[in-house]
Amino acid sequence: MIPNEPKITPALIADHGLTPDEYERFRGLIGRDPSFTELGIVSAMWNEHCSYKSSKVHLRELPTKAPWVIQGPGENAGVIDIGDGLACVFKMESHNHPSFIEPYQGATTGVGGILRDVFTMGARPVACLNALRFGDPKHPRARALVSGVVAGIGGYGNSFGVPTVGGSVGFHPRYNGNILVNAMAVGIAEKDKIFYAKATGVGRPVVYLGSKTGRDGIHGATMASAEFGDTSEEKRPTVQVGDPFSEKLLLEACLEIMRKGCVIAIQDMGAAGLTCSAVEMGAKGNLGVTLDLDRVPTREAAMTAYEMMLSESQERMLMVLKPEKEKEAEAIFQKWGLDFAVVGKTTDSSRFIVRFGGDVMADLPIKELGDEAPEYNRPFTEPKKLPILDAKSIASPVSIKRALEGLIASPDLCSKRWVWEQYDHLILNNTVQRPGGDAAVVRINEGPKALAMTTDVTPRYCEADPFEGGKQAVAEAWRNLTAVGARPLAVTDNLNFGNPERPEIMGQLVHCVRGISEACKALDFPVVSGNVSLYNETNGRAILPTPTIGGVGILDDLAKMATLAFKAEGETILLVGETKGWLGQSAFLATVLGREEGAPPPVDLAVEKRNGDFVRKLIAASSVTAVHDLSDGGLLVAIAEMALASRIGARLDSPSAGIPPHAFWFGEDQARYVLTAKTAEVPKITAEAAGDGIPVRVLGTTGGSQLTLPGEDPILVSSLHALFEGWLPTYMAGGAAE
Amino acid sequence: MKSAVVVFPGINRERDMARALKFVSGKEPAMVWHADSELPKGTDLVVLPGGFSYGDYLRCGAIAARAPIMEAVRTHAAKGGLVLAVCNGFQIACEAGLLPGVLMRNARLKFICKEVFLRIERSDTPFTRQYNAGAVIRVPVAHGEGNYVADADTIARIEDEGRVLFRYTAPDGKLDPAFNFNGATNAIAGILSEKRNVLGLMPHPENHVDPAVGPTDGRRLFESLVSTLEAA
Amino acid sequence: MKARVTVTLKAGILDPQGKAIEGALKSLGVAGVASVRQGKVFDIEVEGVDRAKAEQALTLAAEKLLANMVIENYRVELL
Amino acid sequence: MKARVTVTLKAGILDPQGKAIEGALKSLGVAGVASVRQGKVFDIEVEGVDRAKAEQALTLAAEKLLANMVIENYRVELL
Numbered sequence A: 001m002i003p004n005e006p007k008i009t010p011a012l013i014a015d016h017g018l019t020p021d022e023y024e025r026f027r028g029l030i031g032r033d034p035s036f037t038e039l040g041i042v043s044a045m046w047n048e049h050c051s052y053k054s055s056k057v058h059l060r061e062l063p064t065k066a067p068w069v070i071q072g073p074g075e076n077a078g079v080i081d082i083g084d085g086l087a088c089v090f091k092m093e094s095h096n097h098p099s100f101i102e103p104y105q106g107a108t109t110g111v112g113g114i115l116r117d118v119f120t121m122g123a124r125p126v127a128c129l130n131a132l133r134f135g136d137p138k139h140p141r142a143r144a145l146v147s148g149v150v151a152g153i154g155g156y157g158n159s160f161g162v163p164t165v166g167g168s169v170g171f172h173p174r175y176n177g178n179i180l181v182n183a184m185a186v187g188i189a190e191k192d193k194i195f196y197a198k199a200t201g202v203g204r205p206v207v208y209l210g211s212k213t214g215r216d217g218i219h220g221a222t223m224a225s226a227e228f229g230d231t232s233e234e235k236r237p238t239v240q241v242g243d244p245f246s247e248k249l250l251l252e253a254c255l256e257i258m259r260k261g262c263v264i265a266i267q268d269m270g271a272a273g274l275t276c277s278a279v280e281m282g283a284k285g286n287l288g289v290t291l292d293l294d295r296v297p298t299r300e301a302a303m304t305a306y307e308m309m310l311s312e313s314q315e316r317m318l319m320v321l322k323p324e325k326e327k328e329a330e331a332i333f334q335k336w337g338l339d340f341a342v343v344g345k346t347t348d349s350s351r352f353i354v355r356f357g358g359d360v361m362a363d364l365p366i367k368e369l370g371d372e373a374p375e376y377n378r379p380f381t382e383p384k385k386l387p388i389l390d391a392k393s394i395a396s397p398v399s400i401k402r403a404l405e406g407l408i409a410s411p412d413l414c415s416k417r418w419v420w421e422q423y424d425h426l427i428l429n430n431t432v433q434r435p436g437g438d439a440a441v442v443r444i445n446e447g448p449k450a451l452a453m454t455t456d457v458t459p460r461y462c463e464a465d466p467f468e469g470g471k472q473a474v475a476e477a478w479r480n481l482t483a484v485g486a487r488p489l490a491v492t493d494n495l496n497f498g499n500p501e502r503p504e505i506m507g508q509l510v511h512c513v514r515g516i517s518e519a520c521k522a523l524d525f526p527v528v529s530g531n532v533s534l535y536n537e538t539n540g541r542a543i544l545p546t547p548t549i550g551g552v553g554i555l556d557d558l559a560k561m562a563t564l565a566f567k568a569e570g571e572t573i574l575l576v577g578e579t580k581g582w583l584g585q586s587a588f589l590a591t592v593l594g595r596e597e598g599a600p601p602p603v604d605l606a607v608e609k610r611n612g613d614f615v616r617k618l619i620a621a622s623s624v625t626a627v628h629d630l631s632d633g634g635l636l637v638a639i640a641e642m643a644l645a646s647r648i649g650a651r652l653d654s655p656s657a658g659i660p661p662h663a664f665w666f667g668e669d670q671a672r673y674v675l676t677a678k679t680a681e682v683p684k685i686t687a688e689a690a691g692d693g694i695p696v697r698v699l700g701t702t703g704g705s706q707l708t709l710p711g712e713d714p715i716l717v718s719s720l721h722a723l724f725e726g727w728l729p730t731y732m733a734g735g736a737a738e
Numbered sequence B: 001m002k003s004a005v006v007v008f009p010g011i012n013r014e015r016d017m018a019r020a021l022k023f024v025s026g027k028e029p030a031m032v033w034h035a036d037s038e039l040p041k042g043t044d045l046v047v048l049p050g051g052f053s054y055g056d057y058l059r060c061g062a063i064a065a066r067a068p069i070m071e072a073v074r075t076h077a078a079k080g081g082l083v084l085a086v087c088n089g090f091q092i093a094c095e096a097g098l099l100p101g102v103l104m105r106n107a108r109l110k111f112i113c114k115e116v117f118l119r120i121e122r123s124d125t126p127f128t129r130q131y132n133a134g135a136v137i138r139v140p141v142a143h144g145e146g147n148y149v150a151d152a153d154t155i156a157r158i159e160d161e162g163r164v165l166f167r168y169t170a171p172d173g174k175l176d177p178a179f180n181f182n183g184a185t186n187a188i189a190g191i192l193s194e195k196r197n198v199l200g201l202m203p204h205p206e207n208h209v210d211p212a213v214g215p216t217d218g219r220r221l222f223e224s225l226v227s228t229l230e231a232a
Numbered sequence C, D: 001m002k003a004r005v006t007v008t009l010k011a012g013i014l015d016p017q018g019k020a021i022e023g024a025l026k027s028l029g030v031a032g033v034a035s036v037r038q039g040k041v042f043d044i045e046v047e048g049v050d051r052a053k054a055e056q057a058l059t060l061a062a063e064k065l066l067a068n069m070v071i072e073n074y075r076v077e078l079l
């Protein structure tokens, strides 16, 4: 008999985040009232975080296939073929709510979780990236959140031993009550040695590995799917603590037993730990699973079945092992000082049975737990189109020089060195392009091939036009990979939005996903993994829609990699792409004029592809010496970044007639790149561009120690440098937020 | 050159080290497990690599310093055998008493990964014979606790005996507090044992050997070891 | 006036440090060690205020900075 | 049996963490803070040995591992 304490009441059901309808659906499935443990299990399986119930219908729109895709969404991480018998395994995941409550531990466990997703599949992690969004720098908690999150990301990755090579950091008041911490991990595996969650074979041992189970994060997955209110502070005791040392041991032990051929199926214990991992392994293999909780290694006394099933203790794995290899696997885990316990077996009953202390605590249909999870096509509204701003109607209150200085020293565009110097970005000795460029480049084994990776999104654009913003996020990631010379291969996404039960938020989600889909299709850039984080709001105020895109590409030969720094004096600076002077939603408008207005720049995907392919071709032919894509801040900011990276200045020509100078220099028209080339190469490049129908124009020449613009005071690179590098350290040391 | 890299649980730069040794010497080092009690026969060079042994959860290197293999490392050092202890390895060597002093939290309390400038104080050592004394090299650091501290007598002694091998300096080799990023006493980045056969240093020369990845200023340290052992 | 603020992890919160030290003590053969949890102490010299004020100030210090109230408890002692 | 080992820095050894905390407390406006030094406590559960043995074992633990005798002092208390 299943013990039924405490009594299931409507209040208890609501506490578990289930609606009355969902509860009835569950009762219908099992044909009786659930036990308390069963209620816990279903609440974990059916919450937004695990079931994707609000987003699933829309995620199906995303293109997920290409000849090089080995595994698309649905496993722990996506897998793509990178040639030479190797595969790249990668995924991004959010840890927003835990990081807001306890920034250090929230960030560490976010990194730990995404690393586990990657090595669960048999890949050795080779790089981490992250995308961070904080509130207004003037907000009283902002500094503590920044320093806690950054220390946490570093604290985990540095100790685990994976380089953190890239990411992005942004600030906006709309994240005041709900920061974003999106972590991405990238690994490399042998293509024919990828491990999956699908269990096979009846009567096989289900094995628990890693750290012991405590009461960590109980209700964590439910918390990740609940809005914050003023009482969310009460949810604090569920904080999980990361243990990178144990995870490093777990990595080595897992890879070792995989190498030795012990593993049939493997699933990490992430959100809703034992529950999700056991159900997933069984359901994927059309098998039942019986768990015997008396055998679960616990850290605390008197844990209940409910607590064990919902615990989110970190650094744990569940596996189905080959019975004849069980002893060998156990010896390997003991060598690494980790717990190893047979906690159950696979069955042919299609039931998920949990026993504890002589009782059956849960007996549920395993497939239906996942397959019959509610799925909503929630109502959504069409986002309002904003007017296209006419650049001529926007006057600049300051000189070009002042505007550039303001942009370069703004929280969003300033150097993030203070952040990435706290990350070990060099360990493993493959980091060829370090943080600070367009995309990070990490050599594959001994080369000459390398992976390029980046994370991108412009939330301001997504807020103004979710569809164009979604497209732009993909296009920018694609462009960043292209700018280092890589062939973009695939995407992982992390969709961060507010409460999907509000039609306008659902509208943002739907349209962002449509934009992402359209861009991924046009750019042949399939989505192979991702994560959705909803309910990112506080007291009814949502974050900016933030669909972070993590892009991965490949470089066939490191020697052909491009970087953004000017290489020498006297080289010609070229602009690829068309400049109209688009100021709507630009960094210039937001930072210099304090206005977030108008429609964001549209993304013409065909032009994006054509221009990018052209740039990649030039890089491969070694025709260019430096390459930088244009994004936030537009042309002059891009040129300034190239100068800052090299300490070489530039003499620039007059802007195009018919465009106000500030719109020319700071407009954010898409599909553009700045290149430099030896002057002798220029005629060939322009001729080739003309042949392909690509707009290319000469902007000026590199050289000197300042940026010289017609009609403006010269701008010393060294003083720009001080502004660029100064903002974040000064701010973090307690200096002014502006 | 027969080298052995000791692997403690939580160590994570052992692969970088093994790769650098192979790259420069052409020979794979032996990887030695912390729980073993002996080094491979004929080991010329023992390397204690970087990482976070035991998570560095007590004091950096403290738990690793008490591992069974360390007895063998001590014996090797006592017989004059070469020991290269990098980053966490340096911390382990200090905790094990192979080198004096201790490495405390960086002055600004943050983990820092970046390239720094090191002045090579002397070239008459097995670790630096391929460099010129006074030369300044650029190598990366990646640590949170590299702030070298010892009591005044110890500092005076190692200075007098010329046992400071590397110092953090400005690019021109001048001492400058702005470049002593972790606050180490006398800007000390690396020291030698009394017999000059054990080197502990915080920076990672092993990450600067391969031109395909970046600068190669760390390479001569390994070339020095190779030539020392060949000459022997 | 000398004071000591002791900060310890709340019960139930994972203590990786303690766990690693526990393992090390066991393998060093230290007799009888069943479990270890690690905490911090802050020895603070307080000047120019009376005991009541000092206690108040240190409580503030503990709550605002020395302890992470999400996962830690603290105790203030004036010596 | 519960025991506590407290490890503190020897006088004269520089304590960058203590210094930083001191600075932070001052800038938070905590009244009267003159200096801060940070140390560690280890709360140890000891089993199956008598008090004398426990004290001996913990002294050994402190000297062999918990404290770095070059820079730190320790104190063992059985509670």
Ligand SMILES: Nc1ncnc2c1ncn2[C@@H]1O[C@H](COP(=O)(O)OP(=O)(O)O)[C@@H](O)[C@H]1O
Pocket: A129, A130, A131, A132, A164, A165, A166, A167, A168, A169, A413, A416, A419, A420, A434, A435, A436, A437, A438, A439, A440, A454, A455, A456, A480, A631, A632
């Ligand atoms: N959180 C972070 N972690 C690591 N690197 C970062 C982080 N934030 C920014 N960077 C690095 O700083 C550089 C500039 O970032 P960003 O402005 O987002 O680049 P872009 O606009 O070209 O995509 C990139 O190389 C990026 O990887």
Ligand SMILES: [Mg+2]
Pocket: A437, A438, A439, A480, A629, A630, A631
């Ligand atoms: Mg870029």
